[in-house]
Amino acid sequence: MIDSLVLTNAKVILPGEVIEGTVHIARGRIDDVSTGSSAAPSAIDFNGDYLMPGIVDLHTDSLEKHVMPRPGVRFNPVLAAMAHDAQIISSGITTVLDAICIGSSLRNPERNEILMPMVEGIRTARARGLLRADHQLHMRCEITDERVVEMFEPFAADPLTRMMSVMDHSPGQRQSPDLEKYKKKQLSYRALEAEELDRAIAELMEASRAIGPVNRAALVEIGRAKGIPLASHDDETTDHITQASSEGVVICEFPTTFEAAEAAREHGLAILMGSPNIIRGGSHTGNVGAADLARRGLLDIVSSDYVPISLLQSAFALTAEDIGYDLTHAIRTITLNPATAVGLTDRGSIASGKRADLVRVSLVEGLPVVRSVWTEGRQTY
Template structure:
């Protein structure tokens, strides 16, 4: 019979409470949770550190940094996956949705060519047992791109796909209502001349008119047919939020205004914002600050986006600020809430019968530091 693992003298963080107690694990599942300390000799003393559920990341582009560490440099794909996985697990993330961007608006980009390479590398590394976090796929569908629908149909067949988001980054709307921000972002990012930038803007506007509405309907319907979770992206108005709700979406990613976030939350969508927004104190693109949504009680999920360790750091900052989040509710934004939104009902909190995805976290001068990570009861960090 497998030995029972016992973690005691821990500050156990459940979905509703923090208490000093003991968590027992058997066969990779949480077997018992108690408010008392264990005196059994095999119990592991956590010395008063937090014991938290493993973190769940729904939207990260972090893998791309390892695939292309410098402009023009393509790194071996499976090596890139393992380097990304090591960073993710050290940040306490035990389930990660790697975002694959369908529809590259970069006129000089090669994202479309990289998509099958990235998907195959993730699939191989995981199937061979080389990854320490559990990897799922999040298909980010840029609606204003001619090839998006065809590529989506190819990639959605992967059994790792469990989340799909739909977005339109054309100028003058949603994330880029302010044209000067659009110009600043894309002209600087892609090093375009003024003339090239004007042509780029016209092309994106034309693509949006041709494809966005039609592709949104088709992609969302197929997701519902396959029981995949669907997220909106950069909703800015009441009309955007209502449209997303009418489509049966479960997540509102990065709403750009308080109005859209409040409406999304009221309509039953989980509002997801970037953890870097909390850590840095605001949005890098000039949109609503995540802390403002937290103070309104409409921030449900945090995503590390481009910086994995920001997830735990942002939850710590949320719990320290006077915005209505204690430690359990702050930790839920990076564990239970994303699990529920993505349809993962076997993890996300410390509760009997759930998977033993666990973190040992020490509080050091207002910084939460990951000391150990267990996935299904096996220590992986």
């Protein structure tokens, strides 16, 4: 952390307007924001580039891909955390909630095996000062796993746990309402015989029916007792949202239909979608498009999901004429809104007293490009 820094001649993106101005930083915090340029010899001249708050990413699967780059391959978890962090910081993300799955799934049966190595890799890298972004945890709880509650309990009081979500990836509902389409996808992912897959699917659907509701209720109770912001996942129907709202859920993560998103808005849940969905022009699973939700005013938060660098690009894409967000509104979806949703009130906007988590962005042939990043006033990229 440096004592002071001046960033000037920038297009400063504030929560409600863009100004041409200067930001003063002192002891890792934003000290002053003003219009006009600074003549201080040590000031960093942005030459008209954008200065925006550091991005806050509530959901990225990037770490898992570094720990397990290929099926059956395990990578050193500390080095994986560092490689993941390099990808995160170069994408302009200064606060990231690393998505850690608790509970195996049909597609990812090895997730329970890599759970602790992933978390310990982050803890060790943090403790040794090897990370440039602020890494916290988003614990994703698969309610069809019979051990999910006992596996989650040690994390409930962990200060790194910033968010939790409850998920049910069994087919015939939510993300995968079309059972035959689900079967075809699973056969493309894994070398299974059709009869073996049918048995596995039947067991998963039975687990959803028999233990899913019990596990969900137990997880929600633990999360609420610890004050952990809670998200639902892949909501499909109004009933899904009604249940989530009654449980104290604050974030509707990846709703799969307009019906669910509209119900989430009515119940006051923040609606989160993935940036690849915006960039690709639709969901890779065939569910509702994030841009279509945005056009109806049903989008509050954007997370990187599985492509960190797409997060900044998606915010600028929201300013397209056919979607209609102004730049400040679009930038709030990746900064202030996610920070607020999980109680990180010390960041997410450029304002006096906030953490000096800042990103310099220039447009290159229409693409937003991260030029520099500061984390608590220290240049980290």
